[in-house]
Amino acid sequence: MRRNLKFLPFLLRHSQTYFDSATQPIKLSLHFPSSNFSVLYPPPRNHYIPRPAAAYASFTSSSTAGDEEDAFGGDQNHDSDSESDEDIAAHRTVCNSGSAGDLKILMGILQTLDPQEKSKRLDHSGVNLTRQLAADVLAGTRNNWEAAFTFFVWAGKQPGYSHSLREYHTMIAILGKFRKFDTAWSVIDGMRPLSLVTPHTLLIIIRKYAAVHDVGRAINAFYAHKRFGFKVGVDEFQGLLSALCRYKNVKDAEHLLFCNASIFPLCTKSFNIVLNGWCNVLGSLKEGKRIWKEMERRGVRHDVHSYSSIISCLSKLNRMGVVLKLYEKMKALDIQPDRKVYNAVIHALAKGRLVNEARGLMKTMEDKGISPNSITYNSIVMPLCKYRKLEEARELFNEMTARGLLPTTRTYHAFIRALRTGDEVFDLLDKMREAGCIPDHDTYIMLIKKFCRRRQLDLVFRVWAEMGKNGLDPDRSSYIVLIHGLFLNGKLDEANKYYLEMKEKELLPEPEIDAMLRAWVEGKTGDKLQKDAPIDDRRSFSKLGDKAGIKSKKNHRENHFLRQPESRSVTREKGYSFWGH
Numbered sequence: 001m002r003r004n005l006k007f008l009p010f011l012l013r014h015s016q017t018y019f020d021s022a023t024q025p026i027k028l029s030l031h032f033p034s035s036n037f038s039v040l041y042p043p044p045r046n047h048y049i050p051r052p053a054a055a056y057a058s059f060t061s062s063s064t065a066g067d068e069e070d071a072f073g074g075d076q077n078h079d080s081d082s083e084s085d086e087d088i089a090a091h092r093t094v095c096n097s098g099s100a101g102d103l104k105i106l107m108g109i110l111q112t113l114d115p116q117e118k119s120k121r122l123d124h125s126g127v128n129l130t131r132q133l134a135a136d137v138l139a140g141t142r143n144n145w146e147a148a149f150t151f152f153v154w155a156g157k158q159p160g161y162s163h164s165l166r167e168y169h170t171m172i173a174i175l176g177k178f179r180k181f182d183t184a185w186s187v188i189d190g191m192r193p194l195s196l197v198t199p200h201t202l203l204i205i206i207r208k209y210a211a212v213h214d215v216g217r218a219i220n221a222f223y224a225h226k227r228f229g230f231k232v233g234v235d236e237f238q239g240l241l242s243a244l245c246r247y248k249n250v251k252d253a254e255h256l257l258f259c260n261a262s263i264f265p266l267c268t269k270s271f272n273i274v275l276n277g278w279c280n281v282l283g284s285l286k287e288g289k290r291i292w293k294e295m296e297r298r299g300v301r302h303d304v305h306s307y308s309s310i311i312s313c314l315s316k317l318n319r320m321g322v323v324l325k326l327y328e329k330m331k332a333l334d335i336q337p338d339r340k341v342y343n344a345v346i347h348a349l350a351k352g353r354l355v356n357e358a359r360g361l362m363k364t365m366e367d368k369g370i371s372p373n374s375i376t377y378n379s380i381v382m383p384l385c386k387y388r389k390l391e392e393a394r395e396l397f398n399e400m401t402a403r404g405l406l407p408t409t410r411t412y413h414a415f416i417r418a419l420r421t422g423d424e425v426f427d428l429l430d431k432m433r434e435a436g437c438i439p440d441h442d443t444y445i446m447l448i449k450k451f452c453r454r455r456q457l458d459l460v461f462r463v464w465a466e467m468g469k470n471g472l473d474p475d476r477s478s479y480i481v482l483i484h485g486l487f488l489n490g491k492l493d494e495a496n497k498y499y500l501e502m503k504e505k506e507l508l509p510e511p512e513i514d515a516m517l518r519a520w521v522e523g524k525t526g527d528k529l530q531k532d533a534p535i536d537d538r539r540s541f542s543k544l545g546d547k548a549g550i551k552s553k554k555n556h557r558e559n560h561f562l563r564q565p566e567s568r569s570v571t572r573e574k575g576y577s578f579w580g581h
Contacts, residue, residue: 099136102127106137110147118147122154129161138170143473144505145178152187165196169204176208178506181217184208192228199230203239210243212508215252218243237264238273245277253277254291271295272305279313288313304330308340315348323348339370347379353387355380374405378414385414409440416446422459425450429466441472445481452485460485476507483513492520 102125109121127133134155141148152171156163163171168191175184184205191197202224209218222240225232237260244253254274257266264270271291279288288310295302307330314323327345330337337345342365349358358380362372377400384393393415400407412432419425425447429439444467451459464482467474474482479502486495496517503509 099128099130099133102129102133103136103140106133106151107140110137110141110144110151115146115150118150119154122151129155129158131161131164131167134161134163134167135170138167138174140471142170142174142177143475145174145180146506148174149180149183165198168196169201172201172204173208176205176211179212179508181205181209197228199225199236199239202228202230203243206240207243207246210247210249213247213249215244215249218249234264234267234270238270241270241273245273245281248277248281250274250277250282250287266298266300268295268300268303268306271300272303272309275306276309279309280316283313283316285313285317285319302335304335304338304341307335308338308344311341311348312344315344315351318348318351320348320352320354336368339365339373339376342370343373343376343379346376347383350380350383353383355384355389355392372403372405374400374408374411377405378408378410381411382414385418388418390415390418407435407437409437409443412437413443413446416443417450422451422456422462425459426462426466433470439470439472441467441475441478444472445478448478448481448485452481452489455489457486457489457491476502476510479507480510480513483510487513487516492517496521 105125105127106122109118109125112118112121134151137151137155138148141151148171152163152167155161155167168187172184172187175181175187188197188201188205191201202221206218206221209215209221218240222232222236225236230236237256241253241257244250244256254277257270257274271294275288275291275295278284278291292302292306292310295306307326311323311326314326323345327337327341330341342361346358346361346365349355349361362376362380365372365376377396381393381396381400384390384396397407397411400411409432412428416425416428419428429443432439444463447463448460451457451463460482464474467478479498483495483499483502486492486498495513499513499517
């Protein structure tokens with residue numbers, strides 16, 4: 001067993017030791033190991049493609065500034081398995097009237113609670129099942145794995161219908177999102193006789209393991225390329241690195257990069273994946289600089305993507321001076337800036353209140369043959385909204401739409417943050433929908449946070465209701481933000497109710513919330529027992545507290561084990577953590 005274990009990348013130690021082992025790397029063996037080899041787990045960590053608008057909608061005239069932080073170029077700094085994941089076909093195409101009616105029938109059936117009742121009603125639904133209809137149903141049930149899988153199995157048995165690769169991939173992504181990995185692998189095994197398994201199929205499951213920080217099983221899935229007869233090259237390895245970095249497993253990705261240099265030679269693209277992970281996923285400029293210098297030390301050339309990663313990070317951190325120096329340096333080296341570099345520099349200038357200079361650089365960008373996009377305009381609009389310059393922001397919005405550029409949800413988010421009253425917010429949401437830019441989970445999460453901070457709980461519940469009306473099932477992040485907000489506003493009964501609802505949907509529990517509500521429930525129960533007890537018994541109640549506390553801790557450990565029955569003890573040997581046997 002230990003001979004197999006040595007081929008697995010070990011957990012990273014302190015960052016200063018990353019390069020000490022470079023002369024004797026631990027290799028990632030390309031032969032597929034035996035099925036019973038141990039899996040290495042990472043240490044526990046704390047744990048949007050915007051939809052385009054179809055038309056312009058005018059804004060309200062009120063102005064103030066929200067205190068929420070803005071983000072540039074896409075918020076990738078969260079762990080949740082975002083709905084922007086291209087593996088889930090979240091954006092439906094427009095159905096004809098017949099398909100729309102069938103979709104409504106199927107979605108109504110799948111909202112019933114009893115799985116057996118679902119199957120019976122599906123059998124008698126009489127719908128004309130097509131692949132597009134199946135894709136729409138899976139997109140609509142992406143936050144309810146049980147309903148999605150019930151439909152998927154039923155649809156696969158219907159005469160005259162067979163799933164395409166798209167439906168298989170969507171189902172695998174949904175199952176992975178809810179950690180139903182055994183079921184996801186059974187779906188993949190079902191694809192094998194049909195010769196539908198592709199390297200992208202394995203990449204989806206790798207991403208889902210990476211999303212829950214299960215690096216060991218992500219590596220297992222990478223090994224599966226050999227089992228399915230696929231060649232493993234640099235592109236597949238870079239796919240693994242990218243999946244790990246995308247979900248904050250950047251340390252593990254970096255270690256894989258260096259300790260497999262003899263198998264997958266170090267190159268600019270591989271370094272850029274890790275560099276971008278440090279700079280724009282984790283936002284660590286210190287670690288980004290270290291990788292930047294390591295590229296120089298190893299003779300790996302920086303390209304435009306290297307510069308765009310480091311400049312984007314510096315731009316977010318308001319390091320305008322350094323951004324401009326790097327921008328001039330890359331031009332001196334005859335590395336032509338791309339759109340991402342220009343957007344980052346424009347954003348840095350706008351955040352530094354140099355809006356005229358930012359507009360000037362936008363003109364330079366056009367002179368170089370690079371057209372501004374929606375992100376370019378957002379790079380100026382967001383700082384303007386933050387600094388309460390809404391008139392200038394509206395002018396830019398008008399200019400953007402006049403050029404045929406479609407506002408994104410981020411464009412609207414910038415203005416929503418600046419609105420003061422609930423009526424103004426909901427009016428803008430209506431105009432946003434009228435323009436064809438549909439609010440997403442990020443929109444509603446932002447509003448829940450905003451109104452919870454202001455203790456406007458009536459508006460919080462209105463936002464929650466609107467989410468459901470607009471066809472968005474609350475996801476894990478939505479529940480966590482709502483529960484935290486209710487808890488901090490003293491609404492403990494409501495917080496507990498929504499937490500129980502979240503667990504009923506089999507969404508992954510949040511340890512901090514679980515601990516808070518458990519303590520509250522235990523305290524509430526204890527107070528009730530003490531209040532109802534006879535006077536003589538109350539005197540001894542506090543004496544029993546210590547013993548009860550000990551028993552409570554024991555019960556907590558037992559309950560924790562029951563929630564995670566697959567957890568096993570860990571043995572440490574020579575500084576590396578492996579599963580014990």
